[in-house]
Amino acid sequence: MLETPDSARARHLHVAVQLSVFTVGWNCLTGLAALAAAIVAASPALAAFALSALLDSSASVVLVWRFRTERRDPDAAERLERRALGWVAAAMVAVGLYVLVEATRALLGGSHADKSVVGVVLAAAALAVLPWLGHRKFRVASALASSALRGDGMLTTAAAALAAVTLAALFLNSAFDWWWADPGAALLIGAALAAEGIRVAVRHRWG
Secondary structure, rough: OOOOHHHHHHHHHHHHHHHHHHHHHHHHHHHHHHHHHHHHOOOHHHHHHHHHHHHHHHHHHHHHHHHHHHHHOHHHHHHHHHHHHHHHHHHHHHHHHHHHHHHHHHHHOOOOOOHHHHHHHHHHHHHHHHHHHHHHHHHHHHHHHHHHHHHHHHHHHHHHHHHHHHHHHHHHHHHHOOOOOOOOOHHHHHHHHHHHHHHHHHHHHHH
16 A cells, blocks of 8 residues: 555654754753763763753754644744744753863863763763664655754764763773873863754754
């Protein structure tokens, strides 16, 4: 039996909600755990990783609302689509600037982060899950022509890259006592988040 365009869209909407709900659960769990580990270890890189995870989670909450709304009111869903883009952009810039300030303070002050086995495990787990999740979001976003879900997919993919940077920084700090690797990685994460947030904001404003 051939699938109609309406039934196909309904199926993609269902998958989009599932991916967004999974993102909220996964990132809340890993983000809060990473934030606690960052506080214990005084690790700017781990804190930046945690904040990026919580940011992605907050964006996915808006997307769950957006895709569920489309089932009842497509016009309202279109307005929520633009609102979701605006929220993602603003949050990325805010978190990116905060991370940049804290990482700069850590570098200038010579702050030495403690070793964190929990941080290594969390970053490795994120690196195993997030690339797959980002790829799935891109595929569904293309089927739905959703810029907001595509932006969230980019945020998820960026979070995977940030997990890799965090993992490398934690390893270098633990294995070679390169204390500057941790705040240095946080600088990269903060700059990447702020730059991507500005790019999304410009696209949201003029796109």
